[in-house]
Amino acid sequence: MTKQDQPLAAPEIVDREQFDDALAEQVAAEKEVTRHNDRVAASRRRLPMVEVDDYAFTGPDGPVRLTELFGDAYLLVVQNVMFGPDWDEGCPSCSWAVDNLPADMRRMSDEAMAFALISQASIDKLEAWRAKRGWEHLWVSSSGTTYHYDWGWTQQNERGEEVLRPGYSYYLLKDGKPYLTYMTTARGVEAVLPVAQFMDRTAYGRQQDWEDSPEGWPQYPTYG
Template identity: 30%
Template sequence: MTAHPTGTREEWLAARLALLVEEKALTRRSDELARKRQALPWVKIDKDYRFDTEQGVATLADLFGGRSQLLVYHFMFGPDYRAGCPSCSNIADGFEGFVAHLAQHDVSLLAVSRAPLARLLEYRQRMGWTFPWASSHGTAFNYDFNVSFTEAQQRSGELEYNFRQEGRAVGQSPAPAAVVETAACCGTDVPTFSRDRPGMSSFVRDGDAIYHCYSTYARGLDVLWGLFQWLDRAPLGRNELGNWWRRHDEYDD
């Protein structure tokens, strides 16, 4: 363990109270951002998206499950993956328990991925999850919400993720070791793995109309990744080199 300052209880309390002032300011700022997030203009959905679900073919309206609000986690599980992304799996471990609570607050939460439904459900069973999972296989849904990309987009580097143009074609430089490792544990190569990205999007129903309200990607998902919220409060913080986490059934102990 690295050397760390020590002190008396009185010194700790003084430092903690000073930090509390900053934490309260951050909380108020977070509340303000939440209000601004909810004030974003809604964009009407004009496409007739179709999904494969356990109940059969479903429309986007069907995914609401009779509620007025819908939260979609864009889970990285492409058609050629043999298993879901371990990072997305870690996030899903966290939100698995929220589904029932959100349903009591007029909000449906589910995951959507491009892999065929049977493969998604098989993986869900392996992970011990119960949240609804829909397949957008063969549809434009993932592409329209900038979480999936074509091979042509990859080759040209003309793809948009996290509200900016990537500007670099896959293969122009070696992929980071963590990406190579993660692609391999999903049973695929880096270009195939990278055609899907993580994100979340929210939608609302107003009568028969459906509107897209919000999307976030990349580090914008940090606050939804419960593991790191706990680690940020642990004595050594994230304290990480590379992707140390695994699917919950893959740890040695």
């Protein structure tokens, strides 16, 4: 059975009055989440910032510095895509996240935001995977720099093995210098994944094995 097969289990059928009452209770709970999110966003806007080296990455046309990724904007969003130097393909979940990006990225530039992808693999590998996925986003390689290690996107586990992390970095260009104002990894990336948010609001949720769902609800391995 796959997600394309409709499950036998389904929500309880009730009359309109019961549905409206249950929905109103759910909406009230979600409004509390919205208010809390507003408070968290307010504290995020009050974070300090730290200056970042103007790393010399490698782009499709040669060297490109971090400050150049801003283009004409003063804000920069970077998706740190897991793609190790010895990998032949990009991380499936990171690739899915890129697929979730706005269809019209001009909406970001309208808000003075530039966008770029950064990975450790060579630019040739990145360009091949980008072409295969049909992406138009600028993707640069951090190979030859300490970027991934400096900011924890690549770490060593207890066995001394390198472990890559996915996530987003948010930068501000001020007086010609790049500053990191915020970064998030793990489930922090979910807030900007619209498909995941849509899935959360369907009857069956994401159908992942960690979710608290009713008996009989379909669930599949999260990274299967």
